[in-house]
Amino acid sequence: MSDIRLPSLGADMDAATIVSWCVAPGDAVQKGDLLGEIETDKGVFDLDSREAGVVAALLVAPGTKVTVGTPIVRLQEAVPVPTAAAPEAPEAPEAPEAPEAPEAPEAPEAPEAPEAPEAPEAPAAPEAPAAPSALAAPAAPPPSPSPHHPHVSPLARRIAAEHGLDLAGVTGTGVQGAITQADVARALAARDDATPAAPTGAPVPTPASAHTPATIVDGMRRAVAAAVTRSKRDIPHYYLEHDVDLHAALAWLARHNADRPITERVLPAALLVRATVQALARVPELNGVHEHGAFTPSSAVHVGIVTALRGGGLVAPVIADAQTHSLAELNAALLDLVQRTRAGALRTSELGGGTISITNLGDRGVRAVHGVIYPPQVAIVGFGAIADRPWAVDGMLAVRPVVTITLAADHRVSDGIRGAQFLADIGRRLQAPEDA
Amino acid sequence: MTQDEMRALVLAELQRIAPEVDGAALDGARPLREQVDLDSVDYLGFLVALHKATGVDIPESDYEAVATLDGCVAYLLAH
Numbered sequence A: 001m002s003d004i005r006l007p008s009l010g011a012d013m014d015a016a017t018i019v020s021w022c023v024a025p026g027d028a029v030q031k032g033d034l035l036g037e038i039e040t041d042k043g044v045f046d047l048d049s050r051e052a053g054v055v056a057a058l059l060v061a062p063g064t065k066v067t068v069g070t071p072i073v074r075l076q077e078a079v080p081v082p083t084a085a086a087p088e089a090p091e092a093p094e095a096p097e098a099p100e101a102p103e104a105p106e107a108p109e110a111p112e113a114p115e116a117p118e119a120p121e122a123p124a125a126p127e128a129p130a131a132p133s134a135l136a137a138p139a140a141p142p143p144s145p146s147p148h149h150p151h152v153s154p155l156a157r158r159i160a161a162e163h164g165l166d167l168a169g170v171t172g173t174g175v176q177g178a179i180t181q182a183d184v185a186r187a188l189a190a191r192d193d194a195t196p197a198a199p200t201g202a203p204v205p206t207p208a209s210a211h212t213p214a215t216i217v218d219g220m221r222r223a224v225a226a227a228v229t230r231s232k233r234d235i236p237h238y239y240l241e242h243d244v245d246l247h248a249a250l251a252w253l254a255r256h257n258a259d260r261p262i263t264e265r266v267l268p269a270a271l272l273v274r275a276t277v278q279a280l281a282r283v284p285e286l287n288g289v290h291e292h293g294a295f296t297p298s299s300a301v302h303v304g305i306v307t308a309l310r311g312g313g314l315v316a317p318v319i320a321d322a323q324t325h326s327l328a329e330l331n332a333a334l335l336d337l338v339q340r341t342r343a344g345a346l347r348t349s350e351l352g353g354g355t356i357s358i359t360n361l362g363d364r365g366v367r368a369v370h371g372v373i374y375p376p377q378v379a380i381v382g383f384g385a386i387a388d389r390p391w392a393v394d395g396m397l398a399v400r401p402v403v404t405i406t407l408a409a410d411h412r413v414s415d416g417i418r419g420a421q422f423l424a425d426i427g428r429r430l431q432a433p434e435d436a
Numbered sequence B: 001m002t003q004d005e006m007r008a009l010v011l012a013e014l015q016r017i018a019p020e021v022d023g024a025a026l027d028g029a030r031p032l033r034e035q036v037d038l039d040s041v042d043y044l045g046f047l048v049a050l051h052k053a054t055g056v057d058i059p060e061s062d063y064e065a066v067a068t069l070d071g072c073v074a075y076l077l078a079h
Helices: A108-110 A121-127 A130-139 A154-164 A181-195 A213-234 A249-257 A268-280 A329-345 A416-431 B003-017 B040-054 B060-066 B069-078
Strands: A004-005 A015-021 A034-040 A042-046 A052-060 A065-067 A070-074 A237-245 A289-290 A292-295 A303-305 A356-360 A379-383 A387-393 A396-410
Touching: A004 A052, A042 A213, A052 A249, A130 A154, A154 A181, A249 A268, A249 A416, A249 B060, A268 A303, A268 A329, A268 A356, A268 A416, A268 B040, A303 A329, A329 B040, A396 A416, A416 B040, B040 B069, B060 B069
Parallel strands: A303 A356, A356 A379
Antiparallel strands: A004 A070, A015 A034, A015 A065, A034 A042, A052 A070, A237 A396, A289 A292, A379 A396, A387 A396
16 A cells, blocks of 8 residues: 655646546556646646556545645555455555654645635545545546546647547547647647537536636746746856867768668757766766755766747756667657657656756757756756857867857855866767767 | 648648647748747657658758758658
């Protein structure tokens, strides 16, 4: 028996609203399976399970806002359970809840109090385990209890809900038939063509989200503001920049890509990420987290890729264990994560847990970007535009593609000399890209 | 496939990545990346989507030829 708690998706998140559940008591789940959706200031994310087991009870009803760390799903070990017994299981084990009380269940209540209207709902969950399970079926809108229903991106679901579109009639063209934002847009266009009269039908019952595009942007700005304010208040940043000639790296990459189909083509950005990850192995004081007054270095490199959303705002999905990825794997992960971030199809396990961040504004033409560290991380690496610049080679003036790499790092944890060594090491690695 | 059909296909793939794009407002002779905010990830995603829809694999050495909407449509039809 264990509880899945609301995960933290970053320093800028302290609570989330449970939008829907797509599992019910008695369902077996594997690590990585979709449990439901949660909504933070940064949008709606698929909540995937970080452990395997059988759902014993859903502890929080859809529409309820809870703080990070609140138990939201009770799992029991995946032993064969008679189906009939499953729904009742949650009630017996309810007793052990008491000892935990001081720790978690109170969390949602305290912060919730000022937001009066929701307060009465929150406590309902722990007290009456039967209620949430009963609620789950009618309240979870399109998802059937089957774990094999086609996946719907949160963004697609939201747009469909706003327009009262029934997703059952939508054909998915995403991965494994997933319904994407574009599929919903097509279905809406087709429907609107068919029925010129304004669709005034009541919106499909959904997500407790009252978010309009404007409030989503407001929430996003609030979340970014909270993170950067905390960063600039708590972290004494120091900044370094280093220019690197990419002549060899880009020539190598052009040869590398010439032999490959477009689906395996590697972006210069992946080469830069790869060199950064490799160089980090030698500078442990730049990779890890600083919490409760102490720095904990990480041997694994979990890289947050700072990604701008089209509607404004930032999300930093994480490539976990990037040090184990080949160049091809890093490139694929980078493309996949950035595209899904912009499509609103991220999973909660892909957010949070970063040990360093990379920001790349090069495509927008800036020469250099001086990043703001994402707490509790201690460093952020920035890449500007790769641009032809005059460059001295063997005493002669040449024109070379040059990039300015920057580092903003936490001076409580490292000194400038280590940061300088790190940037120089990235530069050296980019002179021998074939080793990547 | 006619030129109009190909143009519609290219625009549809572009709008999947950049939903704010208004096909009628695009200048077919100007580079897309000057008119639409596409970073290198978006742009490669766009070309991969065109490849999946048409079977045409656009090598990096031909990026220049497909930089504009008109060029892109002509290139895909020719290959």
